[in-house]
Amino acid sequence: MKISREDVLRVAELAYLDLGEAELETYRAQIDEILEYIGKLNELDTSKVEPMAQVLADEQTADATLREDLVVPCAVADDVLAHAPDPEPPYFRVPKVIER
């Protein structure tokens, strides 16, 4: 077994994800099978391989430099707040974070 019930609980905690009891066991078993499959990567010796951390080669990104930092109008606050679950313009309201 690659992944235990405790592992799934720990990871769900990290991901802020509530999982029901039935989901927990279903996902554990399915992810276990997937990790088992992923294990085939260990057949390859990659000790001398540089990880591919980006897709575009240097010559393709060299000219794609950062754009100029210009201030442009962005009057979307009303639109954004209009569809928020609990707006209090100009803020989003959330449950209490700090206990007094």
Add this chain to the structure above:
Amino acid sequence: MTTNWTISTVREAIAAKKASAREIAAEHYKRIAARNPEINAFLTLCEKRAYAQADRVDAMVAAGKPLPPLAGVPLAIKDTISTRGVRTTCSSKILDNYIPPYDATAVIRLEAAGAVILGKTNCDEFAMGSSTENSAYGPVKNPVALDCVPGGSSGGSAAAVAADLAVAALGTDTGGSIRQPGAMCGIPAMMGSYGRVSRYGLIAFASSLDRIGPLAHNVADVAKVLQIIAGRDPNDSTSTTAPVEDYAEGLAKPVKRMKIGIPKEYFGAGMDAGVRDKVEAGIALLRKLGCELMDIHLPHTDYAIATYYIIATAEASSNLARYDGVRFGPRVEGDSLIATYRKTRGAGFGAEVKRRIVLGTYVLSAGYYDAYYLKGQKVRALIAQDFREAFQKVDVIVTPTSPVPAFKLGERVNDPLQMYLADIYTVTGSLAGLPGISVPCGRIGGKLPVGLQVFGPAFGEVKVLQLAHAFEQAGGAAL
């Protein structure tokens, strides 16, 4: 009116005043009203926006102005792509009521070119899936065979085009999500090179893989849509300034003596016999066209699915952290902020998304990062290297798009690994950042479509389109 509109027939009809853009849009809405309840390709329609755009095109005609390249062409947009003022859900309950305050760059460019956006198409939730069965709004049915899936994740876009509910569509491809549904619905479908099309406004799934691309009735139309959306966008730092070639001009070039690599690794076990027959007939057709075929090896192909499901889920777990019930989507209130996040996410995401968030968080977590994520990045480098070496010898690479034709609805939903393996021939090009197209290559038993996939080197879109076009013109779809 015509049943099978294409970009050129729409433009010609409008220019000759045989039909107005408004009439053509209305005709498509009529078809959608008749057909969509059954196939579920569209989630949201935006008639007001579409007719306003159609009227602008008709006003240009009335004023005798030159028509832009996509004047009056009715398009469908996958629901992972932001449309200002038009509900955009990613087929997820967690974005059930989300109305984007801005348009994706691809959408802005299409409308500037005269296109009429009809609505938003169904897909697997956050584009995670290969059958469009992972939608919170019900599965899409394949218009070619109603008991089968349309492929995925861009199944709604593929079905909309295949059922003539739109002339072309935008999809998104992370591991095969444009090409595989294109193959299963019997239409051409393409992703350009990584960096070719701006992703600004694409709701992120896996940022080192996600791409936007077109699905249409023929390769020329695919090229026309790609032409409009390709090119540098200051709002997406991963879009490159590499010049955009003239794709229409490229289509006309002869393919005689084009060097085509056939990788042995794409014809192994697990391949449906019907798919094999059609793809072999497709390869024979390419030989008849005078192409030079050669066997090549892409030795790390067999590791692509494992690599993909590390990289894609890791990136997804990070990208999907933003869905917390604070700024958009429904909220499930808990007794603390953290409890609110947990409950909102637990209730808002569907099973496949949760499974991938758990897997992705796991492969990135302390103690497992090196064994999984770093290992995945290294094998990804090997897969990309395989292709670079192959393209020293050949112009393009030809493979099947999918090992299987459209499968029955419900057949694979309970077995995620089997579902993942449907992407075995498409994920390689995704990992390597290459352009790829799926073009129709006959139908098994005259019914289920098969796709032939063409990969080119990075920014080799012209060669890919050129070969796909020649194959189509030579009767590839009727094999």
